[in-house]
Amino acid sequence: MLQLPFIRDNKETVLAGLRKRHFPNADATVEQVLALDQQRRDTQRELDDILAQSNAKAGQIGALMKAGDKTAAEAAKVETASLKARSKDLADTLRQLEADQQSVLVTLPNIPHTSVPEGRSAEDNEVVLEHGEKPTLHAGAQPHWELIKKYDIIDFELGVKISGAGFPVYKGKGARIQRAMINFFLDEALKAGYIEVQPPIVVNEDSGFGTGQLPDKEGQMYYVTEDKLYLIPTAEVPITNIYRDVILPENQLPVKNVGYTPCFRREAGSWGAHVRGLNRLHQFDKVEIVRIEKPGNSYAALEEMSQHVQGLLQKLELPYRVLRLSGGDMGFTSALTYDMEVWSAAQQRWLEVSSVSNFETYQANRLRLRSKVEGKMQLLHTLNGSALALPRILASILENNQTSAGIRIPSVLVPYCGFDTIS
RNA sequence: GGAGAGAUGCCUGAGUGGCCGAAAGGAACAGUUUGCUAAACUGUCGUACUGGCAACGGUACCGAGGGUUCGAAUCCCUCUCUCUCCGCCA
Numbered sequence: 001m002l003q004l005p006f007i008r009d010n011k012e013t014v015l016a017g018l019r020k021r022h023f024p025n026a027d028a029t030v031e032q033v034l035a036l037d038q039q040r041r042d043t044q045r046e047l048d049d050i051l052a053q054s055n056a057k058a059g060q061i062g063a064l065m066k067a068g069d070k071t072a073a074e075a076a077k078v079e080t081a082s083l084k085a086r087s088k089d090l091a092d093t094l095r096q097l098e099a100d101q102q103s104v105l106v107t108l109p110n111i112p113h114t115s116v117p118e119g120r121s122a123e124d125n126e127v128v129l130e131h132g133e134k135p136t137l138h139a140g141a142q143p144h145w146e147l148i149k150k151y152d153i154i155d156f157e158l159g160v161k162i163s164g165a166g167f168p169v170y171k172g173k174g175a176r177i178q179r180a181m182i183n184f185f186l187d188e189a190l191k192a193g194y195i196e197v198q199p200p201i202v203v204n205e206d207s208g209f210g211t212g213q214l215p216d217k218e219g220q221m222y223y224v225t226e227d228k229l230y231l232i233p234t235a236e237v238p239i240t241n242i243y244r245d246v247i248l249p250e251n252q253l254p255v256k257n258v259g260y261t262p263c264f265r266r267e268a269g270s271w272g273a274h275v276r277g278l279n280r281l282h283q284f285d286k287v288e289i290v291r292i293e294k295p296g297n298s299y300a301a302l303e304e305m306s307q308h309v310q311g312l313l314q315k316l317e318l319p320y321r322v323l324r325l326s327g328g329d330m331g332f333t334s335a336l337t338y339d340m341e342v343w344s345a346a347q348q349r350w351l352e353v354s355s356v357s358n359f360e361t362y363q364a365n366r367l368r369l370r371s372k373v374e375g376k377m378q379l380l381h382t383l384n385g386s387a388l389a390l391p392r393i394l395a396s397i398l399e400n401n402q403t404s405a406g407i408r409i410p411s412v413l414v415p416y417c418g419f420d421t422i423s
Numbered sequence: 424g425g426a427g428a429g430a431u432g433c434c435u436g437a438g439u440g441g442c443c444g445a446a447a448g449g450a451a452c453a454g455u456u457u458g459c460u461a462a463a464c465u466g467u468c469g470u471a472c473u474g475g476c477a478a479c480g481g482u483a484c485c486g487a488g489g490g491u492u493c494g495a496a497u498c499c500c501u502c503u504c505u506c507u508c509c510g511c512c513a
Contacts, residue, residue: 044473048482055482058494062441065493077493084493247433247470249451368471377470 001365002108004037017111020327022120029104036101043097047090054083106215110362112327113336119326132319135345135400143346144395145277147402151422166282173422178285180417181390182260185287189258189387192308194289197259199238202229207241210367212333222264231264235288236384243292244367253371254301255292278391286389294373298381302358305385306338309354312388315412318396319343321350335360346399351392356385
């Protein structure tokens with residue numbers, strides 16, 4: 001959520017940012033927020049004034065009672081009645097104005113960083129770099145959904161029986177390579193100084209709001225109505241919410257956490273072409289890195305996280321590219337996002353396997369995550385990135401590393417899974 | 424799930440209607456003293472909104488939300504959570 005004083009003082013910056021995102025009705029919305037803010041402040045001022053008068057009267061009455069002057073006290077009580085009625089009205093008005101203001105404020109996305117490319121969609125994303133050689137496959141090479149059947153390592157039909165489409169069952173070497181990747185990713189993060197956490201994988205409404213999934217992405221999460229809990233779409237939600245309502249001592253910064261969790265996404269309305277096999281699932285595994293940084297350091301941290309993710313892809317020997325998302329394609333809460341995509345040789349397309357973002361103070365404002373930096377209380381910056389999401393990595397390994405003899409496991413994973421070939 | 428107890432500032436903990444934004448101790452921070460460390464002493468030590476160039480003010484907050492009252496941390500109601508005991512259980 002954008003900070004109100006920031007909108008007040010930087011209206012043009014905010015408007016320019018919203019335009020970059022192609023946010024509809026930017027001008028009207030900002031005007032509305034500012035008008036509500038003015039009303040709110042006027043009301044609060046008036047209310048505070050009335051309350052100050054009431055407090056003074058109450059003090060006087062107390063003094064009179066103590067002095068035993070009942071008559072004067074009773075007379076003073078009568079005078080408080082109108083103040084009381086007025087303050088009640090004003091308090092109601094204030095509450096309403098705050099609620100109205102909040103409801104508009106939550107519809108405003110984050111302001112994009114200056115380096116974010118102009119654009120409406122994924123077409124306009126900037127390719128920052130491409131790394132590695134796209135492999136040439138042997139004749140008869142197959143897409144991963146054929147390979148998993150051929151080697152019997154993932155069973156979609158079985159998942160349908162147990163749960164539904166998009167909930168695959170990993171079997172044998174399929175299950176073992178998943179476990180291997182999780183451990184590999186976690187170990188690499190530990191080496192990079194991240195502290196491992198195991199958060200809950202269902203969260204309450206406050207948590208969903210804190211990181212910005214609610215109210216924006218309500219329909220994308222599975223919801224347990226009986227207990228009012230959401231299945232997490234990413235570990236970002238529970239891990240970042242560890243720091244909700246927290247004032248971190250400056251010497252504890254930066255915070256670097258890593259966690260492995262399953263992730264659940266309803267993906268309502270997004271099924272169609274290009275979603276075969278592992279390309280899009282309702283449940284998948286992901287290792288996530290989360291950082292909390294002082295404002296001045298967050299972009300350096302973002303680059304470091306990008307390098308970390310790229311390091312993983314290099315070690316896995318997968319051709320990849322890095323995109324800087326355009327204003328129109330970026331997530332609601334992000335100020336700058338890099339997407340990492342691996343090459344899927346049989347599908348002949350890039351698959352997103354990581355998204356690394358700096359949210360600046362957008363989440364911190366909702367989370368009330370602050371620190372006293374140089375004596376001044378201020379919102380911190382939150383960042384996170386997938387390091388990495390498993391299914392598409394697996395898809396890419398299967399497709400890129402297939403030979404007529406079987407699938408070669410990247411050497412870095414061999415110690416983790418205990419085999420070097422799927423055949 | 425049943426019964427009981429409780430929720431106060433970074434922590435412990437006092438506070439049962441006005442003198443309480445809140446005692447006291449601890450921690451932390453700054454300074455004095457000191458060969459270093461420690462100790463001792465002194466000071467600082469909540470957050471949010473809001474007015475003001477500032478100095479300095481106003482308001483709110485003692486789990487959350489309502490209520491009683493001129494006045495609520497303190498009384499009443501509802502909810503949430505925590506702890507103890509019992510039950511169930513990976």
